[in-house]
Amino acid sequence: DTAVSQTPKYLVTQMGNDKSIKCEQNLGHDTMYWYKQDSKKFLKIMFSYNNKELIINETVPNRFSPKSPDKAHLNLHINSLELGDSAVYFCASSPNRGTLNNEQFFGPGTRLTVL
């Protein structure tokens, strides 16, 4: 069984388009995250939700909007895509927010290419 899944795995689109990436976890975790991994493999957190509540919102353009319909899902919608948005986006989940343990389980990633 897949623990953290993301769709699509690959996404190629034109500048200016709007696209969404979906994430689902079947681990029963309360907290989910979106990370961006750039072309140099640098990983940076974008957002985090705990039980549908936004708890981390890093300095991310307003064009990026996360949505959590329930605690098992965290989607990422991107408006007016730009070339610089090309990256691999990883979803992750963890059992509780702010716990000492805080092991995060990562999805396989979505490779977004903006042309």
Added chain:
Amino acid sequence: AQSVTQLGSHVSVSEGALVLLRCNYSSSVPPYLFWYVQYPNQGLQLLLKYTTGATLVKGINGFEAEFKKSETSFHLTKPSAHMSDAAEYFCAVSGGGTSYGKLTFGQGTILTVHP
């Protein structure tokens, strides 16, 4: 504020040789430290973690890491490299508490294993 520095973006070893991947961190609160591995075109997988207690932490695939507070280091080692260890390795720090489990990653170290 937290930060992680991984010394050496590329490390190359021969099969059977010692693996040493360096990680130094900065944290204003007691850190929780993690090593993740990323195989090509895959998500991140947790290798090991340090929260409290024993400073020498053992993980999967024969890896271990030692937390040295005086040196603010958490270097990853493996006595004998295997070809299957070739991957990218990320060190990460979490402050816990009000950081809501935010993970800050280092820039990654690519490990190459030669026959």
